[in-house]
Amino acid sequence: MSAHLFALDHADDSPEDWDDASLVGRSVSGDDQAFAVLVRRYQAPLYRHAWRLTQDRRAAEDVVQEAFLTAWRRLPTLDRAEAFRSWLYQITTRRCLDVVRGRRPEESLDLGTVAEPVASGAGPETRLEQREQLQDLAAALQTLPVGPRAAWSLREIDELSYDEIATALDLPVSTVRGRIARARHELAERMGAWQTTRD
Numbered sequence: 136m137s138a139h140l141f142a143l144d145h146a147d148d149s150p151e152d153w154d155d156a157s158l159v160g161r162s163v164s165g166d167d168q169a170f171a172v173l174v175r176r177y178q179a180p181l182y183r184h185a186w187r188l189t190q191d192r193r194a195a196e197d198v199v200q201e202a203f204l205t206a207w208r209r210l211p212t213l214d215r216a217e218a219f220r221s222w223l224y225q226i227t228t229r230r231c232l233d234v235v236r237g238r239r240p241e242e243s244l245d246l247g248t249v250a251e252p253v254a255s256g257a258g259p260e261t262r263l264e265q266r267e268q269l270q271d272l273a274a275a276l277q278t279l280p281v282g283p284r285a286a287w288s289l290r291e292i293d294e295l296s297y298d299e300i301a302t303a304l305d306l307p308v309s310t311v312r313g314r315i316a317r318a319r320h321e322l323a324e325r326m327g328a329w330q331t332t333r334d
Contacts, residue, residue, distance in 0.1 A: 150168060150169055150172045151172055151175075153172070155173065155216065155217070155220060156216035156219070157169075158170070158172055158219075159213065159216035160216055162207075163210055163211055170207060170210075173219070174203055178199060181199045181224070181227050182196065183292065183293075184224065184227060184231075184288055184289070184292070184293055185198040185199055185202075185227055187273070187276060187284070188228070188231040188232070188234075188235060188281060188284060188285055188288065189231055189235060190273070191234075194234050195231075198227060198230045198231055198234060199227065202223065202226045202230060205226050206223055218302065221295065221298075221300075221302040221303050222302065224289060224295065224299070225302055225303040225304070225305065228289070228303050229305075231285070232281060232285070235281050271326060275325040275326055276288070278321075278325065279318055279321060279322070282304075283314040283317050283318035283321075284318065285304060286300055286304060286311050286314035286315045286318060287314070287315055287319065287322070289303055291315075297311055297312060300315075
């Protein structure tokens with residue numbers, strides 16, 4: 136389909152309403168605004184994903200910026216435009232793993248800020264409890280090996296399918312399922328123990 140016909144197909148729509156595949160097609164054709172929509176769509180979730188893996192705000196910001204630059208440069212090599220989301224998470228996750236594996240053991244983790252939002256409509260006590268739970272979860276996640284942590288995060292937080300996670304982590308689906316099951320089991324044990332302590 137030509138770029139002209141593509142434009143006619145979306146003449147009455149806002150680019151913000153287009154699906155990823157349409158935006159990717161326009162981006163490959165040189166439409167910077169289409170790629171800007173993709174950036175706005177995925178910037179926040181990618182940052183939260185990168186933060187959960189690196190536990191470092193500055194590193195997460197750098198990872199996401201690098202991921203979008205890499206995606207922009209490599210966009211013409213993407214075989215299926217529909218796979219953009221899992222491909223973008225793959226780029227981001229690989230960079231996060233490089234950061235985590237390259238970190239010196241003595242470097243402290245930034246556990247002071249929880250990247251997950253707390254419900255704004257809740258009362259002060261509820262918000263405090265939610266924030267404490269998120270901080271506990273962030274600390275529990277850091278005790279997991281980075282592989283299971285990444286798989287769990289992509290499934291439970293970012294809501295990727297098992298196939299998308301397999302693409303993002305470059306692993307068989309069976310391995311992804313195993314890592315997520317392991318992460319769920321360990322997190323349930325750790326969070327359950329802490330909840331008992333709090334009661």
